[in-house]
Amino acid sequence: MGHIITYPFKPIKNPKQNIHIISISERIDKGKDSVLVPHRTDFYIVHVITGGKSSHMVDFNEIAIEKGDVLFTVPGQVHAFRKEEDYDGWLVAFSRDFFYQSSQDNYFLDNANIFNNLYPITSINFKEDELNAILTLILKITAELQKTSDTFQRTILHNDLSSLLLLSERKFMQENQGKTQNSLQTHDNKLVTEFKKLVTKFFRNQTMVKYYAGELFVSERTLQKATMTVLGKSPKELINEQIILESKRLLVHELMTVKEIGYDLGFDEPSTFTKFFKKYTGISPSKFKMDIS
Incomplete structure (x- = not known):
């Protein structure tokens, strides 16, 4: 086994697009199995599972994931994909610099429960209608990334990503209502x-x-x-x-x-x-x- 590689964020089309969406199956294929071994990234990843069952190793813990699960990994964590035949979904990757458009954005990344390091491994399960809302936002971001970059694009992409993260944070709060009321706040x-x-x-x-x-x-x-x-x-x-x-x-x-x-x-x-x-x-x-x- 080689050293733990840290993959930096690489914009696909232009340096202003510091957000990227790719299917899990395509990421594994393009990575030629490199993502199946422990590695780090210097960016955030939202894993949205749309089919099958698998697991994802995060800091040496195997996390079971299945359709409807959304898993969050943060910069610096060591993680690795597992390859399963019927397992697929979407990866929403973005840099801190992209999301940081205001002090409120910075506060969100540091304090939102989905990225909060009190919970180094955060996974949420969405019901079908809730998952569809997440997938709709993913499709909107994907479509926008295909367009020619202009002065409006970053804000549009940021707004859609913010909606996706806020829906996830709301879901987390709903699932942990007693805990959040008594402790997290x-x-x-x-x-x-x-x-x-x-x-x-x-x-x-x-x-x-x-x-x-x-x-x-x-x-x-x-x-x-x-x-x-x-x-x-x-x-x-x-x-x-x-x-x-x-x-x-x-x-x-x-x-x-x-x-x-x-x-x-x-x-x-x-x-x-x-x-x-x-x-x-x-x-x-x-x-x-x-x-x-």
């Missing part, structure tokens, strides 16, 4: 969201809860209470989970040795990294690397 939820963003950014150099509490202008006790209320885990557990997740991502990258990965993640000694990894996964980094290769 609270101050604790916002605090934990910001905490996890900071952890994702700084975990290599900062592993102390005190640092993150200081950055968030709260006490360690307040942060502890928030993470336990929202996720049932301590801040330290969440920091360790991020380190383990990135460890697994890098262990797929066979060009890096276990020793190099340990140093990359901030461990002073390879043995310390090995003990840490085994404590939380039950196996050594070398065994994990061998099993997944």
